[in-house]
Amino acid sequence: MPLKIAVCIKRVPDTETRIKPAADGKSIDEAGVKFVLNPYDEFAVEEALRRRDGAGGGEVVVLSLGSDAAQETIRTALAMGADRGVLLKCETLVPDALAVARVMAEELRGGAYDLILFGKLAIDDYNHAVGPMVAELLELPCVTAVTSLELKDGAGIAEREIEGGVEVVEFTLPAVLTADKGLNEPRYPALKGIMAAKKKPLDVKPVQLSSSGIEVLELALPAERKAGRIVGEGPDAVPALIEALRHEAKVL
């Protein structure tokens, strides 16, 4: 049975980025920032490719909502092996998960996908939300933060990490899953893949985001931690550390 799989992918600042607020005080200054495919979405793309290939065929479609610059992110996924891409083009992204989910759900509706995959979270807004929201809007079963997955005969079993344990969840297809680290080891695009990606179809569709009721008042750097101190060297410094933790910081 060929599988038709959609993967939603986001362009985000690289994890090494030093964040600087922009002049408007509500977003980050993008000057000099390197952007990458969201690391959790790499797990989702990898899983889609393996499932397609394991099923002996099908299609992997990658979708990204963002500015024209997200075409590069889509090309990265195409170079990994996805079949075609869709850019849902908007000027600026807002940290409003439901606004994003509504646009994604509209595009995915009626697409006859067996699986719709997301990352567990986007490492810029940390919302952890767009996947399960899309699932609710499309009324599809959903498992979030999946670290292990088995599919068989139109059904699946997924595992997800919870505090001090692992939940085992059974679901039926079609389904929405969000990928966590541990699900697989994403491949690096090979040169051949990079060349092939240039010729793969990439549709651009303009979209409008409408707010669900979140307004950014400010994006600021967190308060600097006040400078600490070295209490000493070697094991003989232990009593001084304990003293400080008990009487100064009052945490012991």
Add this chain to the structure above:
Amino acid sequence: MAGVLVVIEQRDGVIKRVSYEALTAARTLADAMQGSVTALLAGPPGVDASSLGTYGADRVVVAGDEQLRLYQPGAYAAAVVRQARQEAPGAVVLSATALGKDLGPRLAARLGCALASDVTAVAVDQGQITVSRPAYAGKALYRLRITSQPCVVTIRPNSVTPAEQRRTPIEEQMPAPALDDSVKTVAIKEPPGAKVDVAEASVIVSGGRGLKEPANFQLLEELAAAIGGAAVGASRAVVDAGWRPHADQVGQTGKTVSPNLYIAVGISGAIQHIAGMRNAKVIVAINKDRDAPIFKIADYGIVGDLFEIVPRLTQEIKQLRAG
């Protein structure tokens, strides 16, 4: 006059501490909006809910059913949505746990309202809810105004201190919603000797490549046991090497933690690690390299060989505890 609906979490029939944190945040919002707090508890029958009044619940609604012992996304969402439609609260508050991060977005989608995840502070300003929440792995902080009613807010563990505000709540039962056949939690696998999770612990002892080999994490386990109830965390380097499970990883691609005390042992302090623990109230670093970046954000540091320092620390804390 809007109230607040709080989703209470239980595990094996015992209410989780993070729920008192969520209740406390809910109380702050409800007081500012002159509303009341309803605590909704889904779980097996017979959970002792008497502590919910202690932390400020005016009303407790219980959906008690053996089928709700484990988190069932469809039925849990249905229960909360039913209550929310009845009460028209100003906000629905959850904990930003594995459960809350899954349920919160579902609720916001079903209620068609805004979601603020992983919130570290809440307030009401001229009748509107404002929240602070970290983004970019804690490298930046958003302040958001929420203009939808209701809204869904998930509170990051350890960011609100539970405050006792005694009430005598009215307790009601709610019939359990039907399970959703298309997605069902069938089991929880627990590692033997179930431990404290780093995301919820108030003290974390974390180890990195400086530990040299997996067996040496025993030193950190002993220190954590001496402190009492502390969790053992890890850097990605040692998780990738297979020394520790991914569940213990702290950092940008692991867990974001905000304990009262974080002790980093043999961890250099890479930007991706710091992203996950910079919100700890007090940071201690033990490292042999005086120039390791971890010392730049540590409140207290000891320079030296961890294999000499950690056992001494464990021993002295034991003595202190034996007092």
